[in-house]
Amino acid sequence: MTVVIVDDHSIFRSGLRADLGAGIRVIGEADAVDSAVETIAALHPEVVLLDVHLPGGSGGGGAEVARRAAPASPSTRFLALSVSDSAEDVVAVIRAGARGYITKGSSGADVTRAVHAVAGGDAVFSPRLAGFVLDAFGAASGEQAESVDELDRLTSREREVMRLIARGYAYKEVASELFISVKTVETHVSAVLRKLQLSSRHELTAWALARRLL
Template identity: 70%
Template sequence: MTDLSHQPISVVVVDDHAIFRSGLRADLDTRLHVVAEADSVETAIEAITREQPAVVLLDVHLPGGNGGGGAEVLAGCAALLGKTRFLALSVSDAAEDVVTVIRAGARGYVTKTISGAEISDAVVRVAGGDAVFSPRLAGFVLDAFGTASVASVDDELDRLSARELEVMRLIARGYSYKEVARELFISVKTVETHVSSVLRKLQLSSRHELTRWAADRRLL
């Protein structure tokens, strides 16, 4: 039997500068394996959807799409957020950039001033479920969300399975049961079962309450 515990962590690198991508790829250590690269919103969504890596190293400012950059990539890959984790990697240390991608679903944010060894460690930690930030950036997140609210949202989301999380996001965005079924390649009956389970676990009574719950927590 193959020992999967020593398999390298699959990574997709998203940055619009080819020289930076090649340098980063060379600096990452052997615990990580780059399975694809992308240089725009569209190519990033395509590569991430195709590869479904453990971690995406995601630049914040990217060409293409509707101008939303890394946050737009996260929105386009919302269905994968239960299994693929995103670590923002940018030259920007602006509070607005940090808060925007974290609200969109990134698990951390580091600046490009850190070393290859530090980036490798950050990817491993994010793959393991940690939230990772360059020291001065963590304060932006705490100011925007508050430590208690971040812990509360994480605890609530941890109650949901990966499939329930996918269904929850689509229902909260206004998809009908049929549209969710078509999007996730499951039956309408299965969608109904997942919705009932989500409502029960989150102690909500209707899809309208679910939409409000998700909007209040910046999960849409």
């Protein structure tokens, strides 16, 4: 498992590197938005452990890193790890494409489990933070019926593709999983985004997460 740590405090990066469990290999570090984007694009880690508040860039912090780095490293998954537990920070980084958000009070074992879970396609949140995400993306009971109606617009194959893409699978991985061509995956993804009126795979992930479809 390859990981890049993005945090502007060197002591925290060193401590985190030492605390991560066996099977996780830290292949790079960065301490600011621009250097993080460059490092991720160059190394293509499986998971990025991402602080929310970072210097540099246009002031978007961790959310900006996730947005800018994703096109150059589409298979990389982002896990926010921050001292902040504010709803605003949580929602911003999840909207940008992060697969989870845990606080820096987490133990090394907790972070290790979260890294493996995110790499495996799961969404991971510290308990009290999950509510922020569900509230922000409208996962109230009244919207569950709406999500069923929205799913009815999709064919069974489109639903399969939608769930895999929302979990962070690359197009090639989806093609291998479903025994179809990459071109067919692209066609299905385009249809899913059009039918659900979404503009990107990150919006699709947020949509599926909010409706507890992952």
